[in-house]
Amino acid sequence: MFSIARTLARPSVLARSFAAPAGASAIHTLPELPYPYNALEPHISEQIMTLHHTKHHQTYVNGLNAAEESYAKSSDVKEQIKLQSALKFNGGGHINHSLFWKNLAPTSQGGGQLPEGSQLKKAIERDFGSVEEFKKKFNAATAAIQGSGWGWLGLNPTTKKLEIVTTANQDPLISHVPIIGVDIWEHAFYLQYKNVKPDYLNAIWNVINFKEAEKRLVEAA
Template sequence: MLSVAARALSKPNVARAFAASARHVRGFQSATLPPLPYAYNALEPYISEEIMTLHHQKHHQTYVNGLNAAEEAYSSASSVKEQIALQAAIKFNGGGHINHSLFWKNLAPASQDGGKLVDGPLKKAIEKDFGSVEAFKKEFNTKTAAIQGSGWGWLGYNSGTGKLEVVTTSNQDPLISHVPIIGVDIWEHAFYLQYKNVKPDYLNAIWNVINFKEAESRFTATAK
């Protein structure tokens, strides 16, 4: 679903294409909040139980609700003008749903190999494109911390160049210029209760619970 919806977002009529694609993929069913693949406290001490609970149950649920409402209104709109007026809401809430659905899978408890990048295709590609794993993390953290306001930091695969690159998106815009391999939420709701306004501390900590197995599966499925 995510890749189809993301491709739809790159078309000229962004939100309209996304709405049509999302409804098609879901069989015209409403979006639902995906369950976390671990307990709310499983990422501690790096991400607190309170943050994970609020982030998942409140913030992500809000995007799901907003997307469903916007899609319902879009499908029943009586004019193109009304449909155009709904495009921003579809893009924002649809992007929030896409990004967060990916984000939860991007994380894993440290006790379940979270934070461990073993020798393999992804590590080899990171070392080739960034020089070292540490150099990659430094570039990722620097560019992501520099986002003005809210947004996302990404490790993306550029299918045109065949390289991994660090890129950022604003607000809840999904990554459409690259194939997303790792995405990190830099909205304040993702870290403020624990790390206050110190973004670098949050970004340094999150590497301890990044699910590199999931990231490598995305990479190997794409970079063939």
């Protein structure tokens, strides 16, 4: 069966996230959250997390499975080409959100804490001057996205430097290794922060899982 993971993801955290067990069907499923829906409050509400995970992410999973099934059954090249946009959109939505949930952690479990002397903190200070300067630049670039998209801290595989990158809609980050990703679609914040994207972006740093980000950086180095 055609696999969006094989198409979009190079050997990295993306590919590892979507590797099916030996002998298993390549049907994508909604991953469980590693924390309760209310665990990120007050920074991200239980209502947002519940809808975001069970409705929006589930829709991408359903759409990806349907598109892959149609692609596999079709022998018409034109029809397969038409399906590329659905595969990209829904596959990207599944990839991005699966990374996003792991990007977050309750404050009681270390969310928002970037340890002194960590490899990630050193890399951020090397490439942006300071953690606060990094957050300022990240928030500005992400808030400037027109419409919907994602803000990323990515590792440039060529230069081995951290860079801020944005992607539109549900396009996954394939030019860099994703270290931190933040969803800037309205469904990620509107019920709580209305149209004030800067407030959402400032708040989310309180629940960013820097431990997971550090792990991704170390694995990519």
